Amino acid sequence: MIEFVYFDLGNVLWKFDEDVACANTAKVFGVAPALIRDAVYGSGLQNRFEHGGVTPRGFVDELTRSLASTRKAVSEQVVLDSLSNMFVPIEEMVMAIDAVRQKGTKVGILSNTCHSHWDWIARQEHALMSSRFDAVVLSHEVNSMKPDDQIYRAAELACHTPVDRILFLDDKEENVLAAKRRGWRAECCVGGGSAVQMLIKHNVINESWSAGGSSS
Structure with a gap:
């Protein structure tokens, strides 16, 4: 689970x-x-x-x-x-994250990023960032970048969850493999339909879920 x-x-x-x-x-x-x-x-x-x-x-x-x-x-x-100013929100992920939370699963961000990129995204006040994340682990704050082991250890401490009950979605295979080596569930995908399919695969959201809403 x-x-x-x-x-x-x-x-x-x-x-x-x-x-x-x-x-x-x-x-x-x-x-x-x-x-x-x-x-x-x-x-x-x-x-x-x-x-x-x-x-x-x-x-x-x-x-x-x-x-x-x-x-x-x-x-x-x-x-x-x-x-x-090169970032564009993947709109489908707003409802996907909401669906994850509605199932009672906590969510977080684990990213290789710098101070200015994070600051710019936060200042956009987009719905994608308005939901409360339970943990945010950023490389520039922990002085470690994926796929280095240290950033995954920091993420484990931040989420207070057994490693085999963590799911990680990332667009780079080397970052996914590093997470798996620590015992995480992890999938290589991009945001949108691909990410939704991975959430369904791991029973985090219902199979009948769509961008138009979630099924109870």
Whole structure:
């Protein structure tokens, strides 16, 4: 019996597109999107940000220094928001999470993400985030990223649930396999119909459930 469901944030609850982030930030700095991609993702800066190894201010300072071709002055918040404004909520997951909770199962978020992405999503005040999550485990807060073992241990402590009664939905196979090695139930899928099918498979929601509502 599943007592707790952890959802990944990116591509399970919110779709995202790094090309959009690079295009947004390129406009802010007045440079080509390829330069932003190299400076943010290619350099490992984003990875360190998601690990919690660099502060938002430090992130912007490093990015600005790496773009030696521009002298344009930009604010910290504008830069962080331009990179974060690439997320689109997966609307079907609003009712899916409600259906999980209606069955008496607790829900949480387990995500590799940075401070600014989480802050931007929270400020959207979308229905997907308005429901109370019983546990939220974010890589930048625990200084560990999936599939590293440490972040799963943190998630286990946060949800107070036996490992074999945790279900985890993530869009990356390596993250799913790491959860299974710890004894979790875990499935590789994306948000929407694929995620719903996994919730049905593990009897977390009723088979007759649909995006239009849930069956009692």
